[in-house]
Amino acid sequence: MMNKKSYQISDRRKITYHKIFPYLLIAPVFLYVLVFLVFPFLYGIGISLTDKKIGGEASFIGIQNYLTLLQDKKFVKSIMNTLEYTVISVGLKVILGMAMALVLNSRIRGRTLARGLLLIPWAVPTTVSIYVWKWMFSDAGGVLNAMLTQTGIVSHKIAWLSTPLMAMVSIVIVNVWRGAPFIGISVLSGLQTISSDLYESATVDGAGAVAKFIYVTLPSIKNVLMLATLVTTIWTFNDFEIIWLLTKGGPLNSTQVISTYSYQAGILQMDFGKAVAASVMFLPIIIILVNIVTGYTLKKEE
Amino acid sequence: MDKKRKRRRRLDKGLVCSYAVLVIFLIFSLFPIYWMLNTSLKSDTEIYEKIPTFVPREIKFDAYRRLLFETSFPRALTNSIILATVVSLVTIFFCMLAAYAITRTKIRGRSAMSRGVLYTYLLPRTMLFIPLYILAVKMGINNSLFGLGLIYPTFTIPYAMWMLIAYFKTVPVEVEEAALVDGCGPWRLMFRVFFPLVIPGIVSTLIFCFTLCWNEYLYSVIMINDSLYKTFPTMLSELIVDDVFAWAPLMAGSLISCIPILILYSVSSRNLTSGFTAGSVKG
Numbered sequence: 001m002m003n004k005k006s007y008q009i010s011d012r013r014k015i016t017y018h019k020i021f022p023y024l025l026i027a028p029v030f031l032y033v034l035v036f037l038v039f040p041f042l043y044g045i046g047i048s049l050t051d052k053k054i055g056g057e058a059s060f061i062g063i064q065n066y067l068t069l070l071q072d073k074k075f076v077k078s079i080m081n082t083l084e085y086t087v088i089s090v091g092l093k094v095i096l097g098m099a100m101a102l103v104l105n106s107r108i109r110g111r112t113l114a115r116g117l118l119l120i121p122w123a124v125p126t127t128v129s130i131y132v133w134k135w136m137f138s139d140a141g142g143v144l145n146a147m148l149t150q151t152g153i154v155s156h157k158i159a160w161l162s163t164p165l166m167a168m169v170s171i172v173i174v175n176v177w178r179g180a181p182f183i184g185i186s187v188l189s190g191l192q193t194i195s196s197d198l199y200e201s202a203t204v205d206g207a208g209a210v211a212k213f214i215y216v217t218l219p220s221i222k223n224v225l226m227l228a229t230l231v232t233t234i235w236t237f238n239d240f241e242i243i244w245l246l247t248k249g250g251p252l253n254s255t256q257v258i259s260t261y262s263y264q265a266g267i268l269q270m271d272f273g274k275a276v277a278a279s280v281m282f283l284p285i286i287i288i289l290v291n292i293v294t295g296y297t298l299k300k301e302e
Numbered sequence: 303m304d305k306k307r308k309r310r311r312r313l314d315k316g317l318v319c320s321y322a323v324l325v326i327f328l329i330f331s332l333f334p335i336y337w338m339l340n341t342s343l344k345s346d347t348e349i350y351e352k353i354p355t356f357v358p359r360e361i362k363f364d365a366y367r368r369l370l371f372e373t374s375f376p377r378a379l380t381n382s383i384i385l386a387t388v389v390s391l392v393t394i395f396f397c398m399l400a401a402y403a404i405t406r407t408k409i410r411g412r413s414a415m416s417r418g419v420l421y422t423y424l425l426p427r428t429m430l431f432i433p434l435y436i437l438a439v440k441m442g443i444n445n446s447l448f449g450l451g452l453i454y455p456t457f458t459i460p461y462a463m464w465m466l467i468a469y470f471k472t473v474p475v476e477v478e479e480a481a482l483v484d485g486c487g488p489w490r491l492m493f494r495v496f497f498p499l500v501i502p503g504i505v506s507t508l509i510f511c512f513t514l515c516w517n518e519y520l521y522s523v524i525m526i527n528d529s530l531y532k533t534f535p536t537m538l539s540e541l542i543v544d545d546v547f548a549w550a551p552l553m554a555g556s557l558i559s560c561i562p563i564l565i566l567y568s569v570s571s572r573n574l575t576s577g578f579t580a581g582s583v584k585g
Contacts, residue, residue, distance in 0.1 A: 021488050022407035026415075029400035029459060036456050037422050040433035047433065100327055106320040114324055116568065121331050123567045125517040127535035128556040132334045134542075135341065135549050141350045143337060150353065177330070209316075231424070238426040241519050245539060259428040266432045267524055279428040290424045294417055 048277035054270035065277035075278065078249075078256040084168065085243075085257055086236045089175040093236075094229055096176065097183025104184070105191040115188070122181040130245045133174045137161050137246075164254030167247050171255055174242050179235070183228045190224035191217070227296045234289050237282075258282060335560075342366070342554035349549055365550035374529050375555050378537035381447060382559075385533060386515035389451055393458040394508045401466035402492055406478070416467060423460035427520060430456065435524050444525045450533070453521050458511040465510070469503030470496075509566045516563060534559050 048065055052058035069075045104115050121129060136144050137160035145157045160170045194217065202212050240259040243249065249256035249264070258278055266275025341349060342365050343358045369375050403409050404416065434453055435444070443449030473496070481495045497504070519535045526532050534555065541552045 018488060022403040022409035025399040025403035025407075025492075026409065028396045029463070032396075032455060032459060033418075033422060036434070036437075036453070037425070037430070037460075040430050040437060041425065043437070044429055044433040047436075096327075099323060103320045103324045103327065107317060108320050108324060114328070118327055118331050119567065120335060120564070123513070123563055124335070124560045125535060125556075125563065127517065127519050127539065128338075128559055129334065131538065131542075131552055131556050132338045135553065136334060136337060138549075141354065141549070143354045146352075146354050177334070181331070234424050234426075238428055240428065245519075259426075262428050262432075263520075267435075272432050272436065276429065276432050279426055282426075283429065286424065286426060287421075290421055293424065294420050 044276045045280055047272050048280045050273050052272045054272070058273070061273070065273045066281060069274065069278055069281065074253055074256060075261055077253050078258050078261040081168070081253075081255060082237060082257040082259075085172065085175070085239070085255075086233060089172050089179065089236050090229065090233050092172070092176045093179045093183050093232055094225070096180040097228070098187055098225075100180060100184030101187035101191055104188050115185070119181050119185060121177050122179070122185075126178065126241050127245065129178055130174060130242055133170070133177070134161070134246055137170055161247055162251055164251055167251060167255045171243050171246055174246065175236060175239065178242075179232055183225075183232060186224055186228035187221055190221035194220045223296055227293060230289055230293045230296070234286060234293075237286070338553045338557050338560075341549055342551075342557055344550060346550060365554040368548075369551040369554045369558075373541070373551065373555075374532070374537055375534065375551075375558075377530065378532050378534040379559065381531060382516060382533040382535075383562075385447055385451055385454070386512045389454045389458060389515050390508055390511035393455050393462050393511050394504060397459060397462040397466055397507075398497065398504065399492075401463055401470050402496065404463075405467055405470040406475075406492075406496065419460055419463040419467065423464050425460075427457070431520055431524060434521070438525055445527050445531060447531050449525055450522060450531075453525065454515050454518065457518075458514055461514060462507050462511055465507040466500075466503065469500050469507070473499050509569070512566065513563055516559075 047058070049060060049062060050058035051061050051064070100118060104111055104118070108114070136142055139145070139157065139159065139162070142160070144160065148154045149157060158166055160166050198216050198220075199212060202216050207215065238259055239257070240263065243255055243257055243260050244263065247255045249260040262275045262278040265271045265278060269275075340356070340358060343361045343363070344355075345360065345362045345364060348355060348359055404412050409415075434456065438444040438449050438453065441449075443452060477499065478491060478495055481491055486495065517535065518533070519539075522533045522536045523539070526536065529537070538552060538555050538559075541548045541555070
């Protein structure tokens with residue numbers, strides 16, 4: 001009798017414990033996210049509505065920062081540059097990444113080794129890859145110009161980082177070099193799930209290589225390709241290091257993008273309100289993109 | 303007979319094509335890495351020759367000597383190692399618990415939390431760096447390794463949560479149910495039964511968190527002024543001063559800082575993107 005009663009009490013305790021147990025587990029991460037992500041995020045939106053500068057008191061000025069920004073020619077140029085940089089880089093990364101994945105999925109020897117080697121550009125620290133490319137682009141001693149002039153491909157040295165057009169080309173090259181392997185490896189993981197039966201039956205039906213690619217390969221990798229592309233788009237849109245360390249937004253703002261604009265306004269000119277407003281303005285676009293991503297990744301839970 | 307031979311020839315053609323494309327990719331991907339090694343082993347006079355030498359005429363370790371004994375690189379590298387190790391270990395521990403709660407218990411708002419994780423992961427740093435900078439200054443933790451250590455989980459936690467949730471979901475619940483029937487308590491169930499099942503996922507997430515901290519540049523350049531607390535990406539960027547470029551030491555430092563990452567990646571490259579794409583591949 002006694003024994004049974006004590007059992008019940010411990011059971012009840014166990015049940016309440018079971019109920020709070022998950023909340024205990026999640027509490028540290030949850031609190032951290034509140035303090036260091038949610039709060040700064042809301043605080044940032046708040047700052048963008050003020051004229052806060054370093055040290056000074058902030059006063060509420062509504063959407064004045066946003067209006068000033070849209071009238072600023074440099075900012076409008078940086079929006080256009082960001083779009084150009086993102087669209088061209090992502091396009092090239094998708095094409096090269098797909099090609100990479102198809103090659104790695106074919107019956108070549110040493111696939112594992114090749115896969116590892118092709119992943120290296122993605123693995124090395126961003127800043128490191130930027131320094132190497134900066135050195136290869138260099139006017140004095142740069143290997144790219146030496147190779148191009150020696151082989152007779154160009155007659156004059158290319159001013160990689162110091163003319164507006166080539167500066168944009170250069171930052172795109174570095175971004176593609178770094179980012180293509182990510183798409184490649186993601187698509188490869190999709191390709192490896194396609195069963196060879198599908199290809200065999202397509203062959204029986206008389207499908208050629210192109211038809212197989214369009215009707216068998218593409219539909220099977222559609223989801224993973226879309227996901228990798230969307231995430232890459234968000235990353236490229238927000239890219240900072242490659243541009244800042246290669247060109248600092250120059251020459252003549254030809255590679256000025258939203259992130260470098262925001263950095264210059266915020267950290268160098270200490271105009272916090274304007275700097276945060278410059279990135280908050282594009283939050284709706286980012287949110288739309290993230291919503292599409294969640295659509296793809298959380299689908300499996302249905 | 304004839305058909306078979308024809309088919310093989312066509313196959314070979316495709317294979318040759320694959321090899322050709324692969325070689326182009328390998329050159330494009332690896333040449334900069336080779337050039338880093340090449341430059342780091344040259345003397346300054348050889349570096350600036352009009353026609354660069356593709357193999358150093360004379361191998362010199364001068365750049366490494368200068369980097370290791372005349373700059374603050376060793377200190378910066380130590381800072382990076384400490385920071386990346388501590389942040390990634392702490393991140394992974396707390397994220398394991400939280401991801402377990404989201405995927406394995408009946409906690410409220412699970413799907414909202416999964417969604418929230420994605421939002422935080424993809425939230426642009428450009429939006430956060432100024433509020434975080436102001437916050438750090440107000441808390442008096444800017445210009446210290448501790449401050450950076452407090453800021454770095456803003457990107458490691460969302461990443462780790464995303465990866466771990468994806469991994470944890472792939473484990474069938476039967477094992478735990480069996481353990482529950484045996485009267486296993488919740489902590490024991492989690493640490494002794496569940497976590498051992500997901501070690502590969504945890505290890506590769508840990509490695510990638512380490513990489514994220516290792517590569518970080520923006521927060522480090524904003525928060526740290528004192529060269530005592532600089533991490534290697536910001537320290538190296540200071541070797542480029544105006545028009546004086548110390549290319550050989552810069553390449554030497556770059557190469558050294560790649561080594562830990564390349565070792566870690568070769569240990570666990572297979573798992574690195576699989577968690578990331580798990581959902582969409584299976585869908």
